[in-house]
Amino acid sequence: MHEKYVLQLEGIRKAYGENVVLDDVSLRVKPGEIHALLGENGAGKSTLMNILFGMRVIHDTGGYDGVVKISGEEVKFTAPTDALAAGIGMVHQEFMLIPGFTITENIKLGREDTAPTVASRIFGKSLERLDREKMDGDARRSLDSIGMGIEEHVRVAGLPVGYMQFVEIAREIDKLGIKLLVFDEPTAVLTEGEATQLLEVMNTITQKGIAIIFITHRLSEVMDAAHNMTVLRDGELVGTKPIAETNLAEIAEMMVGRSIENLGIAADGEESDAPIAISVRDLHVDMPGERVRGVSFDVREGEIFGIGGMAGQGKVGIANGISGLFSAEGSVTAFGQPLNLSRLGEALEHGIAFVSEDRRGVGLLLDESIAYNIMFRVMTTQREFLSRFGPIKLLNRRKMQQHADDMIKLLDIRCRSGRQKVGTLSGGNQQKVCLASALTAKPKLLIVSEPTRGIDIGAKELILNYLTKLREEEGLTVIMISSELGELRSLCDRIAIVADGKIVNILPPNATDAEYGLAMSAVSAEEAGKVVQS
Amino acid sequence: MSQMTAKNEPSTFVKNVKRLVNDFGLPRLIILTLFILLFVMAGIYDMNLPSFFGDVLRRWGMWGILVLAMVPGIQSGIGPNFGVTVGIVGGLVGAVLSINMNHAGVFDFVTNPALHTIVLALVAIAIGLALAIPMGILYGMLLNRVKGSEMAVSVYVGFSVVNLFNILWATFPVTASILILPATGRGLRQMVNLRDDFGGAFDEPLRFAIGDMTIRPGLLIVFFLACFLMYLFTRSRLGMMMSAAGSNPSYARASGINVEKMRVLGTTISTALGAVGIIIYAQSFGFLQLYLAPLMMGFTVVASVLLGGATVRRARVFDVLLGAFLFNGILTIALPLANTMLPDVPGVPEMLRLIITYGIVLYALSKVKGGR
């Protein structure tokens, strides 16, 4: 190896318009190294990888500043195929496999070995015959090199999930001149045994001099497998360290640490003795990508209860399970009455309003007016805003408009009038309409999921302030789910951190950064205690 | 909605025109231009415009309720209901039974001739509904299982049902000679003359003429009444719930609405309107057309409502009024005009019908976001 680094990213900066998402980030990876890339959601990991792979989103939004060097040579990829040609591969979190094809066919997908035929000489290479013997041989070699004994002509359908991951890896290895592989949360879908096996395979790969960038949220895996690690936070480089010179607690702190402003009213995390508003026991929710595997907690009346954690860990699933949008098991008691989780609209009838994280999908009827959106759920569940017309009840437009005007004033929804279509509003104003719709139901408990996602600062502040005001003036109980830890810590009385579908710990807002970081990395309270003390 | 946005946004003239074209839809604009052009041509060729206009009005009412049947289907989320033919054959069975009973003397107690025809039509509608509603429920349940492919399935379910009923028509046990095929003495005729039965039941009452323009207020009243009732339904709680289920199922679910039930409801109403619509159609046409006649009717009505500005996801009563008018307007004028202008070419209106009907459906399909 005449070059010291297989990959060098130097001073990478990327902005989407005014919004800087990466600022002066550098990353160096040596051949045969496993380099862990860590950070919370939105820390800039995926943007960095998008730059590395020359994804369209990057140069469609004005490209990036800084230098990317592969084996010492500066490159500027404009399409993923460029990156592939330069020897960079990606093992996807979602399998890019075709179940009906054999393992060989999947490994060789789009890169089949062919032999010329008479027709191909006349009509071009696309009519060349597949050279199945060569394909089988290559596949065999790749599979052997990662220690997989499975026959190459077996169909992928029906293989265990772990094997599919290995087929993906074999495909990357099979590519000619592969130098660097990116593993994006590879263990997320694996069982524990499979995950261990995967880490071994990663080790085997690096023996051949191939470097690996390992993106994961499981810090214990990082400690086990990686040689070095780099932490990003809010688009900035926090630091790069050899694993040998650091420990769990330090990494966790590096990931979360931030000076928390506006801590102001933050409580001490003690449970009040008010009556219990909602009691959740052993809740399992079958929500794709946000599966909940048994959580229990109580929220007391007048409390603002936060639920945090990384994306895909299940925090959003809790809210969707309680509100009946995804099938759930377990027991939920709201204000002393049990909820039937399988009945639609049950939560609404028990005074629980839900503002979904999926604003445009679940939260709004985009083609309808603001006024219509605000009153709709109350109209269906509580039969309000209707007036008698002969034998039937029809929509009372006047009442609907009036109420909408009130809400528009109250929440400062920026619009031409209540008749404007919701689809034409900005994200922040759409969120306000969602909130208005939830409040119209006069709920006793409000569940807001990712209330500030994708909206501007002004609207963010207004919504957060309004939530506090509601609690103080009306005694409303609020469960707030957010990926923004800072937001939760400045607002909530207690914060539950969810990882792998379970509540790892319930922390007071003033707990240390290391405690939060460890909880988010699925290190339980007891273990965390040990780590912090040591 | 379109007019409002156009008015409120301040922008240059060109932008306004563009927006107008976009909001109004290119095909609708083309059809509207064609419609006006045809009228002008008819004027130039010195044809009897008032008489044509009377005809357009008649065909408008004739097809109206069948086109209206698209609204609940689209609103509930099953998309354009090509399988409205399921309801149509239900209506046809009602008509056949009603005629048969009439000739057996069941309705002789109604002596007033006008009332007699209306009673006959109402009986046909009642029997048609009794058949169409359960068929609609079953059909709706089927469509719930094929979410995402409703259109293709509904087309072929419609075809299959029409073809299955061919066998039924050929064996239908009736006694009235007006219904039976004279050649074999068994099975129904292809076309049954309704002169002695409910022909003109709603057309004839109150009919008057201004010059050459015949106006049939009875027919139009029935059509407008149906449209008004549909409009009221869309403003009722149930109607709004159904429309939410169609336009955003996850939103509807989050609002405690059973989306599946709403889709069955929409399909059933659509099927039921198909049964009613065919009776109105037949009484105005004067003949009951059996066998393969309803086969492509589904496409005609889908095209009409799309022409009125509906999409495969959104339809309003207004779209029905406009679409049915434009569609029938063009075809009604094109036929005599073509005969005058191109006496040697027999099939011009038919080509025009094919191109308009299927062109508009194709356009609407290509506007749907393709499956991932």
Next chain:
Amino acid sequence: MNNKVRDFLFENKVVLLFLSITLFAFWASGLSTVVFFSELFTRFGRNTFMVLALLIPVIAGLGLNFGIVVGAMAAQISMFLVILWGGDGVSGIFSVALLATPIAIVLGYLVGRLFNSMKGSEMIGGMVTSLFADGFYQFLFLFVFGGIIPIAYARLMTSTGVGVLNAIDLGDMRQALDNISMFHILNVSFFVMLAFVALLLIYRLVKKQPIKMFGPTGLIKPLVILGFLLIGYILTWTVTPFLLFTYENRLNGVYASRLVAIIISAVQIYHIIRDIRDEKRPGLPIKRFVILGLVAVGFLVTLLPEISNGLAHVRIPVFTYMIIGGLCLFIKWFINTRLGQNMRTIGQDRNVATAAGINVDRTRIIAMIMSTVLAAYGQIIIIQSFGVMTTYGAHMNVGLYAIAALLVGGATVTRASVKHAIIGVLLFHSLFILAPAASTNLMGAALFGEYFRVFAANAVIALALIMHAWKRVKKRKNEKAKATAA
């Protein structure tokens, strides 16, 4: 084993259903095997090519291509023009095919573009497209021909001179393909093969490549074929009975069935020997032995007097059947090319295909072009077989019947093969032959049989679409479950 039987029955439920309907209809019709067989083999030769034209879009994930009607239109436009320009006989038919090719390519390209803008709704789109195109087709034939382009040819035009007649007699082009004699086929193929081998040698010499005998690109295969052709060629000049035999253009059903049995057996034995020699994939030869057994049973069945009598009256048009066989081989070969593999990939998952660097839209358009061109050829075979072109009707039901036949053979919206096409054509057209006669016997009128077969065609398509959609909904649910189970 019990499970296996159940799976087999479930997998082949449509085929078995139609097999029993056909057997029942055969019993009820009282038709003799003589009539039934000769009619069936005529229909098989006429329709199979068109059904095979459906396969490529299914493989590429476009579903059942209702747009083949557009290909049929291309064939009819060409047929009309060739007759107008004085084409006749065999050369006329080949001119039609030659002219239809570019028209079908353009139309197929347009339909492909259209389908790319409505991914997921291709089937309904194809259906509507065919009806939409029919409007323009009618415009062309009723108005443009004669109305805009003056055509004075009484054989083709209506009495007014504007618009084309509804029935055009093909004259000498009637069954021109069916009537090509074996002698001509043998002659032409011998010289074509000779030229091919010569060109191959020249190519190698010019490019200075080594001339290999064996291996995938070796000369041995073409040479062996050439050798067989040479023997046949020499035989025609030396053995008079053989010469007389080859002057025939139809093959007796008995000979044909034995020929097929011999070819299948030979191929199977060749594979068995090769598998044993290479020691590849143990256990696989069992399937081949089963096939051999079936061939033997089939052979014994043809010895039954009823069957052999029926077969003896069957006269198979040799050339048409050879084209069909050739297309089957072509499709099997094509699937194994890079383009074919890309189509399979797209058919399974467009996202994965894109990620693997396959140009999905372009490949889909190629699939549509191929299908449309093949459909045009298929329509030429159908028209020449009838001997009369029904200008305004011949193309309309082509899609319905071809698709229904494919589905009756056990194909689905996502899975179709040559086997499905062949079984489907046999079963579906058996029903077409038998239904009217059966209904005359059972219900006193042939009409019910007519109604029933049209209903069956529509119902089988409806059923296939429902099953497909149902599976898709289930699959979506399963995927969700899988994603969460992980």
